Amino acid sequence: MVADINNRAFEMIDAGDFKGAIRHLDNAISIQSEDFLYRSRGYAYLRAGNLDMARLDYLQAIRLNPSNSTSWCNLAFIYANQGNVKHALSALDRSISLNPSNAMALATKGHLLQVGGDKETARKCLDQAIAADPNCALAWNNRAVLKLSTSDKAGALSDIRAASQLEPSNSQYQQNLQFISKYTDGSKLSLSDGSAFQQRTQPVQVADHR
Numbered sequence: 001m002v003a004d005i006n007n008r009a010f011e012m013i014d015a016g017d018f019k020g021a022i023r024h025l026d027n028a029i030s031i032q033s034e035d036f037l038y039r040s041r042g043y044a045y046l047r048a049g050n051l052d053m054a055r056l057d058y059l060q061a062i063r064l065n066p067s068n069s070t071s072w073c074n075l076a077f078i079y080a081n082q083g084n085v086k087h088a089l090s091a092l093d094r095s096i097s098l099n100p101s102n103a104m105a106l107a108t109k110g111h112l113l114q115v116g117g118d119k120e121t122a123r124k125c126l127d128q129a130i131a132a133d134p135n136c137a138l139a140w141n142n143r144a145v146l147k148l149s150t151s152d153k154a155g156a157l158s159d160i161r162a163a164s165q166l167e168p169s170n171s172q173y174q175q176n177l178q179f180i181s182k183y184t185d186g187s188k189l190s191l192s193d194g195s196a197f198q199q200r201t202q203p204v205q206v207a208d209h210r
Contacts, residue, residue: 021041039074092108102132137164
């Protein structure tokens with residue numbers, strides 16, 4: 001019964017009915033306290049943009065099952081978007097230690113390290129992410145941003161093309177492709193173009209854990 005409620009909740013999440021999914025999961029948790037239910041509700045809260053409630057649910061999921069790599073990865077996403085980079089990196093390290101092939105965790109860590117100025121370690125993380133999962137569009141996008149910051153225009157364009165081809169419906173990647181294409185062909189860019197690009201390159205994805 002609980003598993004059925006969980007599955008139905010994900011159908012609602014896919015349909016954009018986050019409040020309905022949360023209500024379903026509230027019911028499931030009242031019946032049975034399982035880590036995967038808190039993880040699912042945390043994911044629903046994340047998709048709804050409620051980071052505080054999502055953080056509480058992921059922390060509870062981790063208390064019940066500290067060995068789930070995805071829980072740590074999504075907790076890191078929350079910390080990063082709340083401005084707590086130190087806690088985000090710590091959670092990502094835990095996620096990667098549990099699953100060294102977690103491309104989402106590696107890609108997000110690479111992005112945070114790059115923003116923090118450690119481009120060498122960031123590059124290693126992003127290379128590892130792509131090696132672990134060549135279909136991880138986030139890793140290609142984040143490596144494109146890193147390459148652009150090191151003036152590797154051709155490499156940046158190649159990587160962002162890969163990201164946009166993997167997820168053609170992702171507006172962030174399509175916008176980044178337009179920006180990098182303009183930058184590499186010598187088109188004049190305004191300060192607002194650069195500011196918008198920086199906003200678009202924040203880590204905005206979380207791991208779906210079904």
